[in-house]
Amino acid sequence: MSVFLQKLLLYVPVKMVPAVSGVFLVFFLYRSFPEGQYISYSVSVFCSLIAAQLCAGWVGNSFIYYYSGVKERGSFTSNCICMILFIAPIASSLAAIVSVFFVVGEGFFVYVWLLCFSQILFFFLSSTCQAGFLVKQQLVAVLLQTLTQIGLVMLFFRYVDIDFRYALLASVAGYTASVLYMLFCVLRFYKVSNPFSSVELFKHDFKLVYQYGAALSPWILGMLVMAGADRFAIGHYGVEYGDSYLSLKDLFVGGAGLLSMPLLMMVHPFVINKFREGKFAIEIIESSSSLLIVAFSLLWCVLYFVGFEFFERMTGKKIGTSIIIIFYAFLGVFLNSTAVYFQKRLEVHRRMKLLAYLSLGAAIMSIGLAWVGGMLWGLYGISLGVLLAQFIYFGFVVASMYKRLNVYKAFTFPMIVSSLAFSVGYALHLSLQLEWGDSLWWKVSIYWIVGFSIVSLISFWKGVRWGEFMKATL
Incomplete structure (x- = not known):
């Protein structure tokens, strides 16, 4: 079997876990929600997804594109992480503002902001793992995300209330657990450095990433x-x-x-x-x-x-x-x-x-x-x-x-x-x-x-x- 097919088969469980859990959640949420709440949940998640992919997607794709060609991979990785941490709060605020035009609910702005922030970090760190073919680490990360999200949403619906905002909160917890694990793996694997140790290098990497990702x-x-x-x-x-x-x-x-x-x-x-x-x-x-x-x-x-x-x-x-x-x-x-x-x-x-x-x-x-x-x-x-x-x-x-x-x-x-x-x-x-x-x-x-x-x-x-x-x- 070729190396391509071997690595392809390794990536199948990385995508199988969120796909299977996603199918389960659709069944569970659609069955549990009162009429109209699934639409509110769907619009909320979609607004967050747009902002997360819009802001993290170009940095993540640029990271994959340039990763194999850069010499100082540790510095490049730390600079990209720094960029994401600057972008994430702004993007999360925009997603929350847009979503409130379509969905009304107490504390809704905060839920969408947290969801978007955690998704941005999750998508970017997934790209860094993909660039380094850290397949096992990605699999553990998606398992953490899935088990945390499903476990919490079932607990919330059983002991607190059936509300789409609790489903959003469970998603936030799942992404956060996954982000913390992937961040730990990325920091160890890439041996990242202080991004502010060389301002010129940070500017160079930002320009490089921006040119491809703009x-x-x-x-x-x-x-x-x-x-x-x-x-x-x-x-x-x-x-x-x-x-x-x-x-x-x-x-x-x-x-x-x-x-x-x-x-x-x-x-x-x-x-x-x-x-x-x-x-x-x-x-x-x-x-x-x-x-x-x-x-x-x-x-x-x-x-x-x-x-x-x-x-x-x-x-x-x-x-x-x-x-x-x-x-x-x-x-x-x-x-x-x-x-x-x-x-x-x-x-x-x-x-x-x-x-x-x-x-x-x-x-x-x-x-x-x-x-x-x-x-x-x-x-x-x-x-x-x-x-x-x-x-x-x-x-x-x-x-x-x-x-x-x-x-x-x-x-x-x-x-x-x-x-x-x-x-x-x-x-x-x-x-x-x-x-x-x-x-x-x-x-x-x-x-x-x-x-x-x-x-x-x-x-x-x-x-x-x-x-x-x-x-x-x-």
């Missing part, structure tokens, strides 16, 4: 707003079934993180290193595309045939909204996850300004279409508007490498395999329904999952270009 912040903002405009529109209009739509979308995001993030954490440094050697790794992008198409398609099959019914039975609440709207949300999450790979050519050529223009333009379009769509057609219009904006952005980034891209290998063949898998899944589900009907839904689900597991293995085997991953080295 255009990255608008791009991050655009990407997040483009994907999350539906949350603000739903909060504004208070549309029917908004709770179930957002809870399902959060499930999709959690699943997408498990499917795409371990791969991205390996592809990103691999593409950068290959570009520095004078070659753009288009083959690894094509292979990543085939893997994501097959993986997301199989995930949709599982959700469509057994997952949504399981969700309704476990939460005790009907989804209510149509399957078309749910599919729009799922497809949007897929496009967002896949676009990050196809924009690598623009990233390595440092065309960050163009990426920023594209994402901000798509974000403005997403907001406009979501607001107009919500006013005219409710939840259907909101979801369709956001999806159209994501399609346009995806089309542009794919076009940026169209001359180098083998469309058949990257898109056509994995889509054919995915279509065949869906057809087999449909036939299997239909035959089981005719045999047992709805009365034995659990039996139908178990037999379908067992049978479809074989289909999934064949789909991964035939639909993904594993040869490129096997040849890849870091």
Whole structure:
């Protein structure tokens, strides 16, 4: 097995833990919250996420980009930590101010401020661990974060009160525990120094990070707003079934993180290193595309045939909204996850300004279409508007490498395999329904999952270009 695949497999549990815990929390919170509170919780977390990624994302990505090339890694790390500590309080205040326009609650400003501050530190320190391939440390960190958050939210809801603010407080505690552990590991591993021992070096590192990350912040903002405009529109209009739509979308995001993030954490440094050697790794992008198409398609099959019914039975609440709207949300999450790979050519050529223009333009379009769509057609219009904006952005980034891209290998063949898998899944589900009907839904689900597991293995085997991953080295 290649070193690339070995390290990729190590990163799977790093993303599996938060993905699984995220799915559990969505079930638990959606089931526990009174009507409307999940929307408040979702908007709060999303405001914090935008500010955290906007302010920590560009520093973290710049750290990964420059890490392998700097000589004084200890000084560079300490200077970046210092930058984050300057930025975090300001960004947290902005997130809290924005969130109070959409959600009202006692002490709400403080909860969002604390959540954003802890998230900023968490995201940046995760980037430092990723740059040094500190996989075990990241795994311990996410376990700390997950166990603390889930444990506290269950205690709060059982012994204090069922309120979205206590869910936010549990998240703060989880991120804080994880941050303290990662900070301890980073300080030991990088042997950081006093950032103020050399003001000139601090200025040099800040300029270096800013040059790469300046255009990255608008791009991050655009990407997040483009994907999350539906949350603000739903909060504004208070549309029917908004709770179930957002809870399902959060499930999709959690699943997408498990499917795409371990791969991205390996592809990103691999593409950068290959570009520095004078070659753009288009083959690894094509292979990543085939893997994501097959993986997301199989995930949709599982959700469509057994997952949504399981969700309704476990939460005790009907989804209510149509399957078309749910599919729009799922497809949007897929496009967002896949676009990050196809924009690598623009990233390595440092065309960050163009990426920023594209994402901000798509974000403005997403907001406009979501607001107009919500006013005219409710939840259907909101979801369709956001999806159209994501399609346009995806089309542009794919076009940026169209001359180098083998469309058949990257898109056509994995889509054919995915279509065949869906057809087999449909036939299997239909035959089981005719045999047992709805009365034995659990039996139908178990037999379908067992049978479809074989289909999934064949789909991964035939639909993904594993040869490129096997040849890849870091």
